[in-house]
Amino acid sequence: MGLFFQWAGTAALLSGAGLAWGEGQGVVSVGVEAFIGGTGDSAAQLLRDDLDRSGALRAREGEAGSGWRVRGSSSAGRIDGALLDGQGAVVFNNHYAEPDLRDNVHAFADDVVTAITQGRGLAASKLAFVGRRGGKWQIYVADSDGQRIQQVTSDGALKGAPSLGPGGILLAYTSWQSGYGDVVLKDLRDGGERVVLSAPGTNSGAAFSLDGTRLALAMSYQGNAEIYVASLSGSRVRRLTEARSVEFSPAWAPEGDRLVFCSDAGGAPQLYVVARRGGAPERLATGYRYNTSPEWSADGVHIAFTGRQAAGGGPAVVVHDLPSGQSRVLLARAEEPTWAPDGRHLAAVRGDSLVVVDSFTGSYQTIVSGFAEIREPSWSR
Amino acid sequence: MLCVVLSGGVVACASADKKAAGEGLREAPRRANLPSYLAAQVKRGKFEGIVFGEGVGEYPKSERSKLRAVATYLKVGGERVILAGGAKVGSAEYARQLGQQRAGAVQQALVAEGIPPNRISTVSFGLDLPGKGGDRVEFGFVPTGEQALLGRPGDKP
Numbered sequence: 001m002g003l004f005f006q007w008a009g010t011a012a013l014l015s016g017a018g019l020a021w022g023e024g025q026g027v028v029s030v031g032v033e034a035f036i037g038g039t040g041d042s043a044a045q046l047l048r049d050d051l052d053r054s055g056a057l058r059a060r061e062g063e064a065g066s067g068w069r070v071r072g073s074s075s076a077g078r079i080d081g082a083l084l085d086g087q088g089a090v091v092f093n094n095h096y097a098e099p100d101l102r103d104n105v106h107a108f109a110d111d112v113v114t115a116i117t118q119g120r121g122l123a124a125s126k127l128a129f130v131g132r133r134g135g136k137w138q139i140y141v142a143d144s145d146g147q148r149i150q151q152v153t154s155d156g157a158l159k160g161a162p163s164l165g166p167g168g169i170l171l172a173y174t175s176w177q178s179g180y181g182d183v184v185l186k187d188l189r190d191g192g193e194r195v196v197l198s199a200p201g202t203n204s205g206a207a208f209s210l211d212g213t214r215l216a217l218a219m220s221y222q223g224n225a226e227i228y229v230a231s232l233s234g235s236r237v238r239r240l241t242e243a244r245s246v247e248f249s250p251a252w253a254p255e256g257d258r259l260v261f262c263s264d265a266g267g268a269p270q271l272y273v274v275a276r277r278g279g280a281p282e283r284l285a286t287g288y289r290y291n292t293s294p295e296w297s298a299d300g301v302h303i304a305f306t307g308r309q310a311a312g313g314g315p316a317v318v319v320h321d322l323p324s325g326q327s328r329v330l331l332a333r334a335e336e337p338t339w340a341p342d343g344r345h346l347a348a349v350r351g352d353s354l355v356v357v358d359s360f361t362g363s364y365q366t367i368v369s370g371f372a373e374i375r376e377p378s379w380s381r
Numbered sequence: 382m383l384c385v386v387l388s389g390g391v392v393a394c395a396s397a398d399k400k401a402a403g404e405g406l407r408e409a410p411r412r413a414n415l416p417s418y419l420a421a422q423v424k425r426g427k428f429e430g431i432v433f434g435e436g437v438g439e440y441p442k443s444e445r446s447k448l449r450a451v452a453t454y455l456k457v458g459g460e461r462v463i464l465a466g467g468a469k470v471g472s473a474e475y476a477r478q479l480g481q482q483r484a485g486a487v488q489q490a491l492v493a494e495g496i497p498p499n500r501i502s503t504v505s506f507g508l509d510l511p512g513k514g515g516d517r518v519e520f521g522f523v524p525t526g527e528q529a530l531l532g533r534p535g536d537k538p
Contacts (some may be wrong), residue, residue: 102455130473137509160473172476179417180504181477199410202481202505205474218478221410224438224485229406236406246438248478262475266437269475277405292472308471309523316473323382335471375473 028116028147031069032059035079043074043105043199047081050109050123055344056359057113070112072273077101081108083115085134102148113342120298122340125306127347128152129354131162131371139173141188144379145342146354146367152188161376163215165208168380170205172196172215183217183234196234206230209252209299210381215239216250216259227261229276232249238279251295260284260294260303268311271303271320286320286327293336302359304330304337304346317348319359331357331364338379348378415502416523418463419511423521428454430517433483436470437516440486448487451520452494462496463521464488464503467510480505480518487518 026243035044047070048059069088072081077100082093094111096104103124110121125144130137137160140150149259157177164171171186178195181202195205200322201220208215213232218225222239227250230237241247245265252259257276262269268290272281288307288323300322307327309320315335320327330337334350334357346355347367354368354377368374416423428451431444439449447509452463456461464487492498512519 101526112408131390158506160477160507176419176504176506178412179415179419180412182412182479197409198412200412200484218474220478220481220485221482224482231406237409238406244480246482249472249474264436264438264475264479269472290471292475304475306472311471328443338443 022064028056029058030059030112030116031067032061033069033071035072035074037075038074039074039077039101040072042077043072043101046102046105047072047109048114049145050106050121051112054109054113054117054121054342055340055360056117056119061357065381068112068116070108074101075103077104079104079108081111083112102143106143108227120341122327122342122345125341126164127338127354127367127377128162128164128168128171128173128321128380129349129377130162130173130288130375131366131368132373132375133371136216137375139171141168141171142368144356145201146356149320149368152186152191158323161205163207164380166210166212166381170174170212171206174204174206184216185232185234186345187272196232197230197235197237198234201225205249207251208381209256210254211256216261218248218261224253225275226287227259229259240274240276241281249293253296254300260296262292262294271305284320285325286318288318290325293376295338297339298341300341304339304359306337317346317357319346330359331355336376338377340379341381343347347379349374416461416463418465418504418521420523421524421536423463425519425521426512427522428520430513430519431483431487433468433516433518434478435516436468438479438482438486440483440490448490449494452491455491455496455500459501459525460465461502461523461525462491463523464491464501464521465510465521466503466505467514467517468505468507469515470508473508476506477519478507479495480507480510483516483518 032048051057051059058106067086069084079096083091096107098104106123109123113121122144128141131140137159138151139153150364154295160174162173173378175184181197181204183197183203183206185196199221206215206217219228227241227247247263250259250261271284271291274281277316290308291305293306295313303320306315316329317331317334317337318327319330336350337348353366355364355366357364464484466484468476470476484487488501
């Protein structure tokens with residue numbers, strides 16, 4: 001597909017509020033023994049890459065040294081993988097039998113990350129985004145490292161605002177196939193899809209709740225755009241906001257009890273938080289004049305958004321720390337951030353590329369390029 | 382949990398919908414069958430679009446002469462008009478909903494000029510408004526007699 005994968009340097013853009021996120025986050029070394037079996041070399045290399053991309057672990061080759069070790073075998077893409085602790089005791093020994101080697105290695109890598117850090121990995125997660133080629137906008141889904149990019153829509157209608165449900169199985173997106181902005185729900189396993197929200201006006205920006213049972217979105221059938229929560233079938237909705245301004249881009253808190261969204265009630269868009277059952281929204285003071293594309297981190301502590309100091313100003317991915325109320329620029333000249341399930345990494349659009357940035361270190365890498373334009377990435381949880 | 386496979390394999394759960402009703406979620410409305418702004422039969426570019434200020438959703442009264450020309454045309458003929466909104470702002474989602482607000486503002490202005498609301502529909506293309514694009518609302522006219530033939534919401538590709 002003419003796409004490539006490349007490393008970029010450290011962003012060195014951790015500036016602003018003087019926050020010290022990531023302090024004390026030691027990197028754990030993990031020995032990766034040579035895998036036996038016909039696809040062993042490929043599997044071991046992919047596993048090392050996955051462990052390194054976690055940010056929390058660093059893979060070292062071979063059996064030398066003490067501490068955590070993984071060993072495995074890979075035949076015809078199927079993997080038996082074990083994790084051993086510093087005393088040589090087996091922590092787990094699992095069999096991974098998905099049809100594709102990459103799926104099996106990603107699942108093994110995430111199990112290693114979880115066993116060592118007690119947190120979630122990102123290797124098996126998926127990224128959806130909107131890409132333009134040949135004048136057509138289509139929805140694409142890729143692995144978290146930018147590999148295996150699949151075009152999952154094909155008709156010629158305008159599309160946007162993809163959102164992946166838990167596990168990356170269901171995809172919600174906005175399609176103008178009917179001539180108007182409707183929300184479509186697509187099952188990525190078999191490609192089946194149906195329009196679930198087609199109220200008068202524009203229905204867009206659907207975001208899955210973390211349990212996958214609800215969508216939050218902006219709808220305008222009662223006049224101007226307001227934030228709604230909808231059942232997954234789209235048959236039932238509830239309005240959460242009521243204002244003369246434009247409300248858009250809702251995103252769920254991980255507990256599902258609140259949502260963050262944008263409103264231009266004060267002129268330029270600002271961030272607000274509202275309870276899932278409605279009520280008076282509270283403005284989030286971010287220090288930025290123009291705030292769009294908010295998304296709540298999986299740990300509930302941070303909200304990432306696109307910040308601009310003026311309407312026409314350059315974008316930056318900004319992370320707002322809720323306990324301290326402080327914001328910092330994570331990556332300049334980037335926009336539309338989306339959190340990985342590990343609560344540490346984010347994907348964002350930078351120019352015509354998709355990048356992944358480590359919020360602890362500020363280092364980033366380009367994972368997708370080769371499109372005329374990329375918009376609105378969404379990371380599965 | 383009772384789950385059913387909908388068209389194309391998408392699963393909906395009846396119990397989830399029942400729970401949604403219990404939580405006070407109401408039945409969602411669906412758009413009536415309407416013609417598409419991009420259909421071949423729709424005449425676009427016949428009148429100059431209404432230009433909005435950057436980030437502004439309110440109907441600009443400075444554009445009233447353009448609007449009156451459209452209203453006069455509609456009063457003479459029996460065509461239906463589709464108002465297509467766009468916005469050039471720093472977020473695709475903001476652009477979609479701001480474009481919709483602009484189309485709605487022009488719709489209200491046309492109604493104030495005496496055009497029945499049932500002859501007007503609105504759509505937003507956000508950043509991707511066909512034609513000149515940008516901060517505008519464009520007009521598309523559906524010839525009489527063809528209004529029921531052009532596109533239906535939910536149609537499959």
